[in-house]
Amino acid sequence: MGPTAAGKTDAAIFLHEQFGCDIISVDSALVYKGMDIGTAKPDAQTLSRAPHALIDIIEPWQSYSAANFVADAYKLMEESHNRNKMPLLAGGTMMYYRSLQQGLSRLPDADAVIRAGFEQTAEEIGWQGLHQRLSQIDPESAQRINKNDPQRIGRALEVHAITGQTMTELHRLDKGHKLDYKVLKIVIAPERALLHKRIEQRFESMLKEGFIEEVE
Incomplete structure (x- = not known):
């Protein structure tokens, strides 16, 4: 986990290549298809090298809640364990992570x-x-x-x-079902000045890659 531009994707790829971890994205924006530049989504080459689950799974007009994430993440973690793999949760949407770790209240369906x-x-x-x-x-x-x-x-x-x-x-x-896996938490938190510089560089790169055209 960590803030925007902290280096989470690079760290996840490193762990995937070193230990064969199954990467599960914890990002509320990366679930959407076609939203690539503004979300800093890993490119096709990166995803081929280190596949990420829960990326590009729904259309922009569809909804995806924390409850959806918890259900999907649990299923993926179980599949990883069944293959004797280690699931690696990587991203910055802390609401998703807290919901998975601490459980969700059983709220009514949308009306x-x-x-x-x-x-x-x-x-x-x-x-x-x-x-x-x-x-x-x-x-x-x-x-x-x-x-x-x-x-x-x-x-x-x-x-x-x-x-x-x-x-x-x-x-x-009611806090619902809590995560029943042993969890090793890794937080990537660069110094604030370095982080701000990375964010600025990322935004400039997004503009050059066509971010404005992507959202028009």
Whole structure:
């Protein structure tokens, strides 16, 4: 695990080549097909050299939650162990990793009708207005969720509308199944000045490779 541009991919490739680890991507952006430059997705040559699971598995308009990741990661880890391989989780989406390690509360499935209602309300008062509403219903969730994050704001309000309980209450009641593997944690954390320089270089490289055209 580690921040953007810390060198996680290079480290994962090294461990794969040294120990034959099965790499499992822990990145909420790399799951999407066609989103290559802006996500700093490993190129085809790199993936051929060191395959990563959970990359390019869904279309950009499809949803993929932490619960989806946990289910997929568990299946992949079991498959690795059945082949006498060591699974290697590599990425920077800490919400995914925490959900896998600590367990997820059993939240209700999404309700398209309820979500559409909140989206309609957002058109009238804005997502910041809905964030303010969430802060009155569930202050702890509102504090965690950025006011410019419509997906998480909508989900928190949706859960409350379906269950009558806040996400904070549900998380406290049930943490679900926790990871039952022995885990060796490796954190890559370069000095801040070096990290900022790498991020700047990566962004400049993205622009040259066509990042703007990719998102247009």
